Amino acid sequence: MTAPEMPGRPEETVGYDPTAVEAKWRERWVERGTNATDLNGERPYYQLMMFPYPSAEGLHIGNLYAFTGNDIHGRFQRLQGHTVLQPLGYDAFGIHSENFALKVGVHPMELIPRNVANFRRQLDRAGLMVDWNRSVDTTDPAYYKWTQWVFLKLLERGLAYKKQAAVNWCPSCKTVLANEQVEGGLCERCKTPVELRSLEQWFFRITGYAERLLGNLDTIDWSESTRMAQRNWLGRSEGSELRFRVLDPLTDAGSAGVMVSQEVTSGAVVIPVFTTRPDTIFGATYMVLAPEHPSLERITSADQRADVEAYRDATRRQDIVSRKVNKEKTGVFTGSYAVNPASGEMIPVWTADYVLMEYGTGAIMAVPGHDERDFEFATQFGLPIVRVVAAPHEGPHTPLAAAYTDDADGRLVNSEHFDGLPVADAKQRVTEWLTRRGAAKGVTTFRLRDWCISRQRYWGPPIPVIYCDACGTVPVPVKDLPVLLPHITDYKPDDSGVSPLARYEEWYHVPCPTCGQPARRETDVSDTFLDSAWYFLRYPSVPRDDVPFDAELTRRWLPVSIYIGGNEHAVLHLLYARFINMVMHDAGLVPTEEPFAKFRAHGLIIRDGHKMSKSRGNVVIPDAYMDDWGADTLRTYLMFIGPFEEGGDFRDQSISGVRRFLDRLFASVRDAKGDGAPDALVMRKLHQTIRKVGGDLAALSYNTAIAAMMEYMNVLRRGERAPHLAEVTPLVLLAAPFAPHIAEELWEMLGHSTSIFDARWPEVDESLVRDDRFELVVQVNGKTRGKLSLPNAVTQDAAVAAVQADAALSRFITGAPKKVIFVPGRLLNIVV
RNA sequence: GCCCGGAUGGCGGAACUGGCAGACGCACGGGACUCAAAAUCCCGCGAGGGCAACCUCAUGUGGGUUCGAUCCCCACUCUGGGCACCA
Numbered sequence: 001m002t003a004p005e006m007p008g009r010p011e012e013t014v015g016y017d018p019t020a021v022e023a024k025w026r027e028r029w030v031e032r033g034t035n036a037t038d039l040n041g042e043r044p045y046y047q048l049m050m051f052p053y054p055s056a057e058g059l060h061i062g063n064l065y066a067f068t069g070n071d072i073h074g075r076f077q078r079l080q081g082h083t084v085l086q087p088l089g090y091d092a093f094g095i096h097s098e099n100f101a102l103k104v105g106v107h108p109m110e111l112i113p114r115n116v117a118n119f120r121r122q123l124d125r126a127g128l129m130v131d132w133n134r135s136v137d138t139t140d141p142a143y144y145k146w147t148q149w150v151f152l153k154l155l156e157r158g159l160a161y162k163k164q165a166a167v168n169w170c171p172s173c174k175t176v177l178a179n180e181q182v183e184g185g186l187c188e189r190c191k192t193p194v195e196l197r198s199l200e201q202w203f204f205r206i207t208g209y210a211e212r213l214l215g216n217l218d219t220i221d222w223s224e225s226t227r228m229a230q231r232n233w234l235g236r237s238e239g240s241e242l243r244f245r246v247l248d249p250l251t252d253a254g255s256a257g258v259m260v261s262q263e264v265t266s267g268a269v270v271i272p273v274f275t276t277r278p279d280t281i282f283g284a285t286y287m288v289l290a291p292e293h294p295s296l297e298r299i300t301s302a303d304q305r306a307d308v309e310a311y312r313d314a315t316r317r318q319d320i321v322s323r324k325v326n327k328e329k330t331g332v333f334t335g336s337y338a339v340n341p342a343s344g345e346m347i348p349v350w351t352a353d354y355v356l357m358e359y360g361t362g363a364i365m366a367v368p369g370h371d372e373r374d375f376e377f378a379t380q381f382g383l384p385i386v387r388v389v390a391a392p393h394e395g396p397h398t399p400l401a402a403a404y405t406d407d408a409d410g411r412l413v414n415s416e417h418f419d420g421l422p423v424a425d426a427k428q429r430v431t432e433w434l435t436r437r438g439a440a441k442g443v444t445t446f447r448l449r450d451w452c453i454s455r456q457r458y459w460g461p462p463i464p465v466i467y468c469d470a471c472g473t474v475p476v477p478v479k480d481l482p483v484l485l486p487h488i489t490d491y492k493p494d495d496s497g498v499s500p501l502a503r504y505e506e507w508y509h510v511p512c513p514t515c516g517q518p519a520r521r522e523t524d525v526s527d528t529f530l531d532s533a534w535y536f537l538r539y540p541s542v543p544r545d546d547v548p549f550d551a552e553l554t555r556r557w558l559p560v561s562i563y564i565g566g567n568e569h570a571v572l573h574l575l576y577a578r579f580i581n582m583v584m585h586d587a588g589l590v591p592t593e594e595p596f597a598k599f600r601a602h603g604l605i606i607r608d609g610h611k612m613s614k615s616r617g618n619v620v621i622p623d624a625y626m627d628d629w630g631a632d633t634l635r636t637y638l639m640f641i642g643p644f645e646e647g648g649d650f651r652d653q654s655i656s657g658v659r660r661f662l663d664r665l666f667a668s669v670r671d672a673k674g675d676g677a678p679d680a681l682v683m684r685k686l687h688q689t690i691r692k693v694g695g696d697l698a699a700l701s702y703n704t705a706i707a708a709m710m711e712y713m714n715v716l717r718r719g720e721r722a723p724h725l726a727e728v729t730p731l732v733l734l735a736a737p738f739a740p741h742i743a744e745e746l747w748e749m750l751g752h753s754t755s756i757f758d759a760r761w762p763e764v765d766e767s768l769v770r771d772d773r774f775e776l777v778v779q780v781n782g783k784t785r786g787k788l789s790l791p792n793a794v795t796q797d798a799a800v801a802a803v804q805a806d807a808a809l810s811r812f813i814t815g816a817p818k819k820v821i822f823v824p825g826r827l828l829n830i831v832v
Numbered sequence: 833g834c835c836c837g838g839a840u841g842g843c844g845g846a847a848c849u850g851g852c853a854g855a856c857g858c859a860c861g862g863g864a865c866u867c868a869a870a871a872u873c874c875c876g877c878g879a880g881g882g883c884a885a886c887c888u889c890a891u892g893u894g895g896g897u898u899c900g901a902u903c904c905c906c907a908c909u910c911u912g913g914g915c916a917c918c919a
Contacts, residue, residue: 224836229914232834235918274919329917355917355919358918361919372833373917377917445918567914570914640845640856640857649845651858653858653859654859704845706856707855707857708856709856711856714856777851782851784851821851827900829851
């Protein structure tokens with residue numbers, strides 16, 4: 001021990017110097033290789049945190065919050081005897097970096113290493129148990145070589161394809177956005193209204209995995225809110241596909257009021273529609289096709305052609321915002337009629353942009369009586385509204401003031417032989433009936449679209465494909481990877497719809513790998529989300545250069561034991577990562593379908609009741625707090641603010657309480673003595689605390705774990721007595737995950753020459769915790785009136801007798817007890 | 833509009849499976865130490881009443897179930913988030 005012994009008067013020398021202690025242990029950890037993971041070690045535990053984007057501003061307090069919560073869990077698992085792999089890397093490709101580089105006029109290839117170095121410095125200061133031997137940087141050719149390999153793997157498995165598609169185009173970022181990157185019609189990055197543009201794009205067939213991505217959600221240990229967000233995003237609906245015959249306007253000359261017999265409609269176009277309410281088929285009074293529907297032109301009558309084309313052109317030009325914000329419905333009659341397959345009636349066919357080509361079949365049967373949108377449209381254009389469901393108090397002709405969409409206790413009306421059936425029964429019966437007439441039942445539709453991964457930008461991994469006039473689309477051979485991103489000075493995007501790389505002929509001219517003739521490279525780069533969709537597979541295999549991930553190591557370390565990150569990635573990153581992992585599993589390269597056995601979203605840190613923002617000037621700079629208080633105090637305080645999964649409010653005032661706790665911890669160890677026997681009551685509290693903290697750490701309930709340690713500290717330091725070594729040594733271990741530097745220092749003061757993180761978590765001694773007496777809560781008529789200390793084995797009768805013998809309690813009992821509720825070991829309630 | 837979650841002292845928050853509401857910390861008040869201050873240590877700290885022992889009220893609002901409700905049920909208010917013309 002280095003400090004002088006001053007039992008009884010610790011207050012004069014309380015306190016420690018975090019700056020010196022933390023610097024010492026940062027160095028010592030590097031020297032000893034404390035944070036390096038032996039990948040062949042026993043009981044592997046893969047502790048993963050979402051890797052950061054290394055911004056120029058440096059580490060954000062939100063990053064630090066997430067990483068600290070992660071680190072504490074990882075350190076705890078290590079103390080539990082696991083070999084913990086806790087890697088961290090950088091997600092440095094993407095529009096964010098590129099835009100920033102353009103703004104400050106520094107090439108991203110110079111900017112990113114600078115930012116990474118600054119991040120690394122801050123991360124080291126925070127005392128994270130990160131194995132830097134297994135880091136990744138998505139912009140490093142040694143990494144994106146394998147991102148390109150992932151693309152080729154999907155191409156090989158028929159999961160990557162190219163198509164001309166209307167895509168979301170941000171006129172400000174000058175690039176295509178994935179649906180996930182459009183929020184309310186605005187670019188999530190720059191808030192510019194997104195336009196529709198038709199471009200040739202690479203897509204991943206994630207929709208083919210929708211059913212499994214949904215089904216597996218029930219099998220993984222994730223926060224319910226995250227799973228719910230994914231379910232909503234996948235948006236599965238089950239229904240039927242009905243076939244509507246549209247009479248050919250050329251041969252049938254169909255017009256209002258003219259019934260055309262089915263025999264003369266042989267040239268009719270059949271248009272499938274998807275519905276979740278086949279029971280309302282008799283109420284389908286018109287049909288609507290999306291303006292982009294391929295059959296629209298075929299069915300439009302000559303006299304309506306001009307109107308329909310004008311409408312289609314108008315909607316095409318319109319950006320998503322005005323389509324979605326303009327609530328009033330627009331549409332045009334096509335001049336054609338379709339046959340309602342249930343009633344045989346002729347119903348008009350319209351086109352309107354409230355029907356989306358991307359969902360279902362791009363055409364609907366409109367049931368204005370029982371669908372709000374159809375009701376609005378029918379009202380606006382004077383189309384017939386027919387009631388086919390009636391609530392208990394309504395009849396078949398009760399007028400509809402609005403769409404009646406409630407299907408709980410309605411019964412069918414105006415539906416021929418189905419009249420009177422409750423909706424639930426009708427759904428089944430009508431579906432069966434329609435199925436016999438050519439409809440398809442049990443059809444599922446997803447809201448999810450295929451993942452567009454093309455980006456017409458510079459700062460990303462080039463998509464590894466070559467176009468040859470003779471051989472067509474040729475994948476770059478794996479041996480030729482990586483397709484290096486060239487260092488070009490003019491990487492500013494333009495309106496051309498192609499990547500800046502397309503301006504560099506010397507780069508994109510390349511001989512065809514198959515025939516050797518002159519060919520051209522793909523000039524688009526891939527979406528940043530592809531970089532992050534597989535990085536967790538890479539960590540254990542760094543620095544292998546011959547494979548993306550080693551078979552043996554992957555089998556040993558995957559799936560990830562626990563993944564911690566922000567809920568803002570609930571539907572983007574987490575869904576893509578699950579998809580890519582599932583594909584790799586199908587390819588036999590990864591042991592499980594799901595990459596993350598357990599996922600927990602951490603909360604957000606706000607400050608003084610408000611979200612942190614530069615404009616508000618309330619941003620917490622981690623460096624400043626580490627200077628003033630030390631990293632250990634900042635870490636512990638962040639975790640003490642509130643439940644880790646909920647976040648909390650950062651208040652400057654409150655941090656002092658945590659620092660006081662660490663000062664007292666330091667003083668306790670320094671003052672502890674080894675002679676004599678430890679105090680029995682203190683030891684009981686200690687072992688209760690060991691149990692409590694262990695349980696809380698496993699459950700990420702860090703705030704209550706810290707409270708429990710503080711509570712123990714209050715017991716430990718009560719009175720003038722110097723603590724006993726046996727009373728403080730386990731406490732150092734409990735505090736170690738939170739405050740690793742001071743814990744190492746104290747561990748050394750306690751005479752250890754190896755790292756505290758190579759020690760073991762203290763065992764709970766149940767014999768110390770157990771007590772043969774307990775505090776019985778005494779209630780009279782449900783009101784607590786006091787408590788009695790009684791033996792554990794006390795019977796109800798004995799407990800009642802004890803209460804009656806106690807003057808302070810028995811005075812509440814007036815008359816004979818009517819009823820007695822006795823909860824052994826806890827409570828006695830006497831009802832009089 | 834639909835789907836999740838939340839609301840507890842001056843503040844952040846705690847409370848196992850329906851069983852002592854307010855742990856722990858901050859702020860605040862009082863005391864010890866000091867010439868003094870800071871630091872440190874000790875005591876108090878939901879509201880109202882009482883000299884006191886104690887009593888009454890109290891977990892967003894209004895009902896309900898129960899011996900007993902912060903916890904379960906119904907209705908509502910406010911609030912955070914997700915989805916949103918998805919047929």
